[in-house]
Amino acid sequence: MSLSSKLDDFHRQTTENRWLWLFSIFCRIILAVGFIPPGIMKIMGERFTVLSVNHPMGNYLEALHHTGYYYTMIGVMQVVAGVLLLIPRTVILGAFIYFPIILNICILSLAVRFEGSRITSPLMVLANLYLICWYYPAWKSILPFNRPARQSLRAKWRELHPQFPFKFFSGVALAFTAVILFAVFGNELVPRNTLKECRTQCDESDNPAACYTFCDCIHKEGQPLNKCLETYNNASGK
Known part of the structure; x- marks a missing residue:
């Protein structure tokens, strides 16, 4: 058995x-x-x-x-x-x-x-x-030892359709682009990994002084992200 x-x-x-x-x-x-x-x-x-x-x-x-x-x-x-x-x-x-x-x-x-x-x-x-x-x-x-006794779930290579699925891979490209764009532009401020790296985004910020305060709040004071964002928004008048 x-x-x-x-x-x-x-x-x-x-x-x-x-x-x-x-x-x-x-x-x-x-x-x-x-x-x-x-x-x-x-x-x-x-x-x-x-x-x-x-x-x-x-x-x-x-x-x-x-x-x-x-x-x-x-x-x-x-x-x-x-x-x-x-x-x-x-x-x-x-x-x-x-x-x-x-x-x-x-x-x-x-x-x-x-x-x-x-x-x-x-x-x-x-x-x-x-x-x-x-x-x-x-x-x-x-489970690898309990395959059902029915037609294989995957066709052999020679049986696969050769037509290139342009719509599918266009969707893949759009999804990839959307993820990259969100990662780069989705947040106005991010903590980054170090204080120095965090401050590099301040020169391009609408309020550099508030941005520096945000970075200090994260990396010097060790405050939670939400609190530091609230401090930044208050300093920026948002």
């Missing part, structure tokens, strides 16, 4: 157990509860810890809170993953979105020895893995 067949048999025997089925529902609910409330707090821009910034985890979370829409996006993905877990038709998608987020939290908690999630986050990783395994038939075809 092949490994694929053994896994199929084991999964079938497991999913026929009533208590294991109830446990999968419990995992879905508890994981959703673990992500949706803190995710909503991030979306609202609120801190979710009272740790001192001198604490390793508190220092990290304080910096994370000042990352702007990155902080918000983490909250959005947490809420999305949690909601998807509660909907039967989207459980597997929610589980795969959930996994890298909770795995990152778990590794972070263990790395800084944070008592607040040093126990819960590993348990949540295991619960997430349980759900992924529970829905094994939905994704098993991606």
Whole structure:
């Protein structure tokens, strides 16, 4: 019997157990509860810890809170993953979105020895893995030893159409150009990596003095980006 067949048999025997089925529902609910409330707090821009910034985890979370829409996006993905877990038709998608987020939290908690999630986050990783395994038939075809016995997903080289897709590669070129233009011109000010590099953009700024203040705020005072931008806008009268 092949490994694929053994896994199929084991999964079938497991999913026929009533208590294991109830446990999968419990995992879905508890994981959703673990992500949706803190995710909503991030979306609202609120801190979710009272740790001192001198604490390793508190220092990290304080910096994370000042990352702007990155902080918000983490909250959005947490809420999305949690909601998807509660909907039967989207459980597997929610589980795969959930996994890298909770795995990152778990590794972070263990790395800084944070008592607040040093126990819960590993348990949540295991619960997430349980759900992924529970829905094994939905994704098993991606495994290298479990290819479906159907027509190959890719045609052979000689069977491929030779016509060059001008529209597609034009879209690729436009996307590439848009990303470059946004990176260069999308923000009026950027912190750069050093104080010297930051100041190089001040001569071309509408308000060089305010720009120098911005750079000092970042590199000398160590203030959050949003606060330094606010200082710059106030100095520029915006």
